[in-house]
Amino acid sequence: MKRYGILTSGGDCQSLNAALRGTAKALFRLGTDVEIIGFRNGFRGLIHREYEIMRPENFSGLLTRGGTILGTSRTPFKQIRDPEEDGLDKVRAMKDTYRELGLECLIVLGGNGSQKTSNLLAQEGLRVIAVPKTIDNDLWGSDITFGFHSAVEVATNAIDCIHTTAASHGRVFIVELMGHKVGWLTLYAGLAGGADVILLPEIPYDIDSIVKAIRAREAQRKHFTIIAMAEGAISKEMAALSKKEQKELRKKMKKKYPSPAYGIGAAIEEKTGQEVRVTVPGHMQRGGHPTAYDRVIATRLGSEAAAMALRGEFGRMAAITGGKFVSVPLGDVAGKLKTVDPESEIIREARAVGISFGNEP
Amino acid sequence: MKRYGILTSGGDCQSLNAALRGTAKALFRLGTDVEIIGFRNGFRGLIHREYEIMRPENFSGLLTRGGTILGTSRTPFKQIRDPEEDGLDKVRAMKDTYRELGLECLIVLGGNGSQKTSNLLAQEGLRVIAVPKTIDNDLWGSDITFGFHSAVEVATNAIDCIHTTAASHGRVFIVELMGHKVGWLTLYAGLAGGADVILLPEIPYDIDSIVKAIRAREAQRKHFTIIAMAEGAISKEMAALSKKEQKELRKKMKKKYPSPAYGIGAAIEEKTGQEVRVTVPGHMQRGGHPTAYDRVIATRLGSEAAAMALRGEFGRMAAITGGKFVSVPLGDVAGKLKTVDPESEIIREARAVGISFGNEP
Amino acid sequence: MKRYGILTSGGDCQSLNAALRGTAKALFRLGTDVEIIGFRNGFRGLIHREYEIMRPENFSGLLTRGGTILGTSRTPFKQIRDPEEDGLDKVRAMKDTYRELGLECLIVLGGNGSQKTSNLLAQEGLRVIAVPKTIDNDLWGSDITFGFHSAVEVATNAIDCIHTTAASHGRVFIVELMGHKVGWLTLYAGLAGGADVILLPEIPYDIDSIVKAIRAREAQRKHFTIIAMAEGAISKEMAALSKKEQKELRKKMKKKYPSPAYGIGAAIEEKTGQEVRVTVPGHMQRGGHPTAYDRVIATRLGSEAAAMALRGEFGRMAAITGGKFVSVPLGDVAGKLKTVDPESEIIREARAVGISFGNEP
Amino acid sequence: MKRYGILTSGGDCQSLNAALRGTAKALFRLGTDVEIIGFRNGFRGLIHREYEIMRPENFSGLLTRGGTILGTSRTPFKQIRDPEEDGLDKVRAMKDTYRELGLECLIVLGGNGSQKTSNLLAQEGLRVIAVPKTIDNDLWGSDITFGFHSAVEVATNAIDCIHTTAASHGRVFIVELMGHKVGWLTLYAGLAGGADVILLPEIPYDIDSIVKAIRAREAQRKHFTIIAMAEGAISKEMAALSKKEQKELRKKMKKKYPSPAYGIGAAIEEKTGQEVRVTVPGHMQRGGHPTAYDRVIATRLGSEAAAMALRGEFGRMAAITGGKFVSVPLGDVAGKLKTVDPESEIIREARAVGISFGNEP
Structure with missing residues (x-):
């Protein structure tokens, strides 16, 4: 035996x-x-x-x-x-x-x-x-x-659901998705769900660039913007810090906001005066x-x-x-990580259909 | 014409x-x-x-x-x-x-x-x-x-997804659902999703009763508890306040927690020492x-x-x-509200299959 | 005990x-x-x-x-x-x-x-x-x-799937649904799926009336027609027979066609010269x-x-x-059957939105 | 411009x-x-x-x-x-x-x-x-x-739905899937849906081998068998014919059976005396x-x-x-076809988990 x-x-x-x-x-x-x-x-x-x-x-x-x-x-x-x-x-x-x-x-x-x-x-x-x-x-x-693909399906469905409401009401919606330190899940769900802005850990964002994307949509009379954001998304200011400083900042933010999307949401509200709604599907992405x-x-x-x-x-x-x-x-x-290459084809293809990664000048 | x-x-x-x-x-x-x-x-x-x-x-x-x-x-x-x-x-x-x-x-x-x-x-x-x-x-x-029934389907699916993770890991999970001041959506999704505890605006909860339900499950070697909670759920302490005091308290809580479930989660963590995870499907419930x-x-x-x-x-x-x-x-x-009757058959049926409404002595 | x-x-x-x-x-x-x-x-x-x-x-x-x-x-x-x-x-x-x-x-x-x-x-x-x-x-x-409602969901999904193909290609599609001798499942799925014609056991159909409905759609430049048909649907000719004769006819048809929809499909093809496609979700309706x-x-x-x-x-x-x-x-x-009343409100409501029941003059 | x-x-x-x-x-x-x-x-x-x-x-x-x-x-x-x-x-x-x-x-x-x-x-x-x-x-x-993957999802769902019924009742079920002359869709859906037998155009089947697989399951007290069959599946007898003879045979069969699965179903019924149920999701696979x-x-x-x-x-x-x-x-x-290689890894992997391709000796 x-x-x-x-x-x-x-x-x-x-x-x-x-x-x-x-x-x-x-x-x-x-x-x-x-x-x-x-x-x-x-x-x-x-x-x-x-x-x-x-x-x-x-x-x-x-x-x-x-x-x-x-x-x-x-x-x-x-x-x-x-x-x-x-x-x-x-x-x-x-x-x-x-x-x-x-x-x-x-x-x-x-x-x-x-x-x-x-x-x-x-x-x-x-x-x-x-x-x-x-x-x-x-x-x-x-x-x-x-x-991976099952989680993408759940995450995409979350964006789809938000989409119908967003289109009926007109607002900024952030959907925070999983993925730890990598952006694959958010990238795929963002592409599949037709997000307007996608924020990934691999591409540090500039809050002003996000605001610009929102305003550009308004200028086209599209009164809602959907942001698909990885839980590990990082601002360019934060990316410039040392690992230790980053860790401390995360801790501090965690006390203030139960999830990082609420922090970005507050920043966007402040800059635009527009109401921002946050959805965090969380563990739903592992399930079903x-x-x-x-x-x-x-x-x-x-x-x-x-x-x-x-x-x-x-x-x-x-x-x-x-x-x-x-x-x-x-x-x-062991110990290696497969990350999204910011210069890869899929990012280029996504930009071509009008998706902002929050780092456009 | x-x-x-x-x-x-x-x-x-x-x-x-x-x-x-x-x-x-x-x-x-x-x-x-x-x-x-x-x-x-x-x-x-x-x-x-x-x-x-x-x-x-x-x-x-x-x-x-x-x-x-x-x-x-x-x-x-x-x-x-x-x-x-x-x-x-x-x-x-x-x-x-x-x-x-x-x-x-x-x-x-x-x-x-x-x-x-x-x-x-x-x-x-x-x-x-x-x-x-x-x-x-x-x-x-x-x-x-x-x-209503489409929203119940989305909300139930959220609980289903959490269920598989909860059963694999063992923890307390709160799923906060919509419904304004009434509990229909949470009641139906909680029943359909097999929630262990259901918190409704119509049945003020006692945090100790919830903790007791969690412990009773542990005693049966069930190492996870799923709480379906209406966004308008209310504690018995809060229910005892005047409308004006309630409003002020809600405002205060809102500053601290982006969603009420985080508040209850914190209270349960404090009382049990157990990790509590919160999921807020939010606007997903209107969509799809x-x-x-x-x-x-x-x-x-x-x-x-x-x-x-x-x-x-x-x-x-x-x-x-x-x-x-x-x-x-x-x-x-105009101006009337159809609420869940705490003495109704559906509540009695739910209690019979072992669901706690957070108000058992 | x-x-x-x-x-x-x-x-x-x-x-x-x-x-x-x-x-x-x-x-x-x-x-x-x-x-x-x-x-x-x-x-x-x-x-x-x-x-x-x-x-x-x-x-x-x-x-x-x-x-x-x-x-x-x-x-x-x-x-x-x-x-x-x-x-x-x-x-x-x-x-x-x-x-x-x-x-x-x-x-x-x-x-x-x-x-x-x-x-x-x-x-x-x-x-x-x-x-x-x-x-x-x-x-x-x-x-x-x-x-019942789960089966309606599966049946409706079948019609939805056919719908996108039908709209892209232009043809007559029959979706045969379950229900034994009653039409509830077909009536609900037909309404929910937007069928153009609904055939129920309770309302014997006239093949010429169905053909007329197909032609009326063509006249409006709608080049496809979706027929939701109950497995127990019955023609007015057959309805006029004795129970015994009906039984014999069914037996005879069963030898020729594995499912009644194929028989109606052949009759429509003959009368219109149009290609008819048949889908029989069958036992899928009990499952999932x-x-x-x-x-x-x-x-x-x-x-x-x-x-x-x-x-x-x-x-x-x-x-x-x-x-x-x-x-x-x-x-x-015991022994009683709840059937669809041809004069009921839901039938009247369905006719009002343009659905044919195959018995219009 | x-x-x-x-x-x-x-x-x-x-x-x-x-x-x-x-x-x-x-x-x-x-x-x-x-x-x-x-x-x-x-x-x-x-x-x-x-x-x-x-x-x-x-x-x-x-x-x-x-x-x-x-x-x-x-x-x-x-x-x-x-x-x-x-x-x-x-x-x-x-x-x-x-x-x-x-x-x-x-x-x-x-x-x-x-x-x-x-x-x-x-x-x-x-x-x-x-x-x-x-x-x-x-x-x-x-x-x-x-x-492709959306169609696999629909086809797998069809098998899933049949699965619950099959397991409750005990019978032989055939689910006929699309794919023209290639077996990809049936192979993937069969694997994902847990079919017991998978019949592909690329692997001609022997009806006796299928019957043997059904009996082997019965011997293990599994009283149902699910067969996922490609619309282009072909028997070894038919595979031995010339292209012209094949075409004629197909024409003849088409007159007798609206879909090839009914033909195989009849052959299995004859050999085993067991009732065989056929489901043909058909155009549903392109839709949704x-x-x-x-x-x-x-x-x-x-x-x-x-x-x-x-x-x-x-x-x-x-x-x-x-x-x-x-x-x-x-x-x-242009004009080339990507087919399933009968000697490929995925076929070997499928056989390893106990799937019959209807050609085992």
Whole structure:
């Protein structure tokens, strides 16, 4: 009998369950005498030995279901690595669980942070296979990850809904979207939803440039403006600060405004005298039903992760590049971030159809 | 030739366009030599003589479209009634426009506030027919209004999305929903989305009761709680204040928190030490595509409003009660509010399935 | 300990699971020392003693899920009643199971046919409580049943999808919808989707009248026509036949055309020379996620059925009329059909906006 | 002033309007003194000089709208090329229109067949730019085309809806999907919807292999099987015939069955004695609202087509490969078909999770 451990880690996203299903179905079908151990709540389950033996029927009906049946947790890398933290050497605890259960390997469905931990475990000698998941699309090494397009769909729907109201009433609307430090989700949803202004972390904005875009629309008798803004969007003034100063400023702003969009909204109201409405879909973007696209990608990556496990291709991440499966070394992926290039074609194409990125002179 | 004026007033909602289409189609079909005058941006268009002559083809393709092709505005009743406000006697201006255009009658698609104005115009001698629209479902005189069920769908979807994340992570989530001073939208979405706690304006909450509900869930090993909260929800302490004191308190809170949910969230965090996440779908609830249900209701009410216009049934609102069309006098409707009865069956049914309304001892 | 049996019977529909959840949650909460027995696959489980003891956690996560976790079956009333059929006296078998398990009562979630069987069991001395479910909306005694509005949503979406293609290409499209012998589903979806012609079982059609409606649209330079047709729609020629002749004709047609829409399509092609496209969404109409509306109704009815069980209100069906809960005697419900009245207001309203019912002279 | 002609040709699909909007917005923004001529109903408008001058506001509100505001038609290549057909030399007529209007270039949004015509026009000396659109995803030269993922979403939703019913009742269900001679749409929807059997034109099926898959599921106590079948699916017996014989057989079958799925359904019923239900979503797959993904792709391709037009890059098709824009010569694209490779990774991945392609021994 061969035992395969599996866990989901980090923020949940659409199609995590579909990826679990794909991995399990392929393991049971291609392997012989396979047992699957599902760890509860991400690495926490591996640390604290919370797990269950999963049967084929546990993976039934998962294609359409949001969330993750295994539960997840965010266990920060810093915390994991520090043997003193909590008085518990977490890496050692994980290695112990792994060995006592006699795992053939550990399959980790996770995003950027989680795969740093995966890499650490691989360096510590465990056999790890990574499956990339994130709504942020910021994982280096894979063109696409599941979760992203479903989140774009939710975010676009938010803009669509605002659009009908905006067009009926005439006002400035800000829709704040997720994505951490990268702008992919906001860029795609902004393009798909027909936002007039898109603010990304990768392109620091100038509040006066935004105001100019609003006024230019008014001059064309378009009495509403929709701004799609990434939660990590940054002003050019803030971008000029040191990392430490930025961090302090963020903290200060957070006290004043529960979400950064309210801050920008206040600034625009002050400059234009116009009423600004803010919408923050927040965690809605991680939830709901996965798109067909994400279900296909999740099934494909799960299926390939199982094949990697069976042929002993450890220390690597299953990825899809140019529509084809590739596996990339975990060491190449860990700690890297795939960001939006301000000079890329998609930005140029967006500007061509009249979208402002808040940095036009 | 007979001229029929039409306008949409107040917050926009789903199926306003479908109702315009229904009214116009029936007027053109049943009437002879009909002309339809569409006023721009609600009563503002009637005041300032901004309108256009609408042709049958202007009403094509409207069944599925959100918003309103005529535009809308919120022109407060207080402002309308006051002849000195802005130095412009608005009632007189509307009467002048109406007479100069020689309107057969004026059809007003609007909610609570707007129908107060309709009633005023009727009292002033204009021939007015009202069509009820509101996502709040607070209009007295009609069991159902279009907009409500579409808004419930958006709000429920927001809770659904949060649900998958909540179940994966374990936390307290507050979803703040619309509805002004009534709780219908939150009650329905809370029931449909499986919220654990529902806070309504009609049932003042006790923060300790909410905390108790959260702890009861934890005791059952359910590590997340979802609170559906109406924007007008009110604590029992606040409910004990005078209207004036309430107003001042609201103002004060608004300065501190962009939305009331952040305030309750902070209170729960303080009492439980647990992280609370807030989602405010906001204007999304007015937008997006109308449900089939709302399109049917909107078409039916529009069709009946046209029939009323043609048979000279003025000073009344088209309504649906018990599935059947009725017309009710505007004077009976204006200024009344249909609220959730805390002792009603639906509340009892909700409590039976384990929902807390934040006021259990 | 008190044991409550529960089963779902007949065609599945949206929110069956939500109704199961509502019933179970309220039973566990309001009752003391409650045990729930879930029978598999409708009455078949009661006949053949296939059941399982259900725990509270079995009813978790069901609000959004389509289908029924208990499974269902269509066991025709004729077959049930006939003690010789299959050599098995099914009524006796059900009574035996009921008694041996010592059931407090049996809760049956079912449509028209199933409630006939419920009534039979009640007459045989079992304590039965009925919960109405059907996408057909043909159940006598309740204004609304869950399933109906979700099915209308799917059917309307089918018409919407066809609409964009129809408008781009120009052709005659028939969308055949469910509903057995009643036209509610087609009437609502046709109204919501903006069908040009609606064919219902309650209003026999004249093929020449349909052709006339198509030509009238062409004369207005509208080069496509969408016909929403109930599966039970009937021509005036067929309506003139005896029941027996109708049955034979249907059989004959079924051999030639897999679905009646193909037959009408061929007739229209022959008369107009125009290409006709047929879409049959079929079982899609029973599936997919329930609307918020249906989830509320299902939860309410389930909650009330539990309350009825606990207060011993047997031999009755939980119903909602005028928005309020009522319970009606099973004997009043069984065997009756709620049909569309051709003279009703909704038909008149639909004709007013230009919809043809295929029987205009 | 520079005049740019634009038309949409072939079957309509989601995001055609978004692509028109993208092209127009970029032309008006980047060009100077631009005029856009929109031809009605595809090449037919170019042949018969049916067109209109389009203004910026004509392209407003198109991001979410299905269909094409210009209308479309299928004008077969064979018919176009044949100067005798209809007694009208269509190529000459198109060239005449093009020259008399003094077009700077002609932008053609179309699929496989339409781009053959584009290539012909380019060979005849017209300046043509192609934008790829198709729900079939069979266009050679571009990794992705808009329309495909929206159609996959509709098709997957059809399977999802059937899934809940199938799981509740237990039967064999066939869902017949579009795609002409290629299987992309069925493969993706089958994977996303969790079909048990997928039948593609590229992998001829053996009816006995399908029956075996159904029986294998029964042996695992799974009492339903869902078959996703491409409209172009082909049996191994038929695949062995000559093209001519195939064509004749298809004709014969078409007389007997309105859709090929009914034929396979009958064959399975005969072999297994089990009831088979058929669903044919048909034109629904071209309709409805475009996904966010397709709106992004459509906007990007439209924006790039405008840029190509302005820099004089004629005789080429705008394409996206590996996420990046490329332009490919029309001559390389015309007449080629991108099919599913039976040996490709995605097929292997699908087999690994247990999907049968109906050709397993």
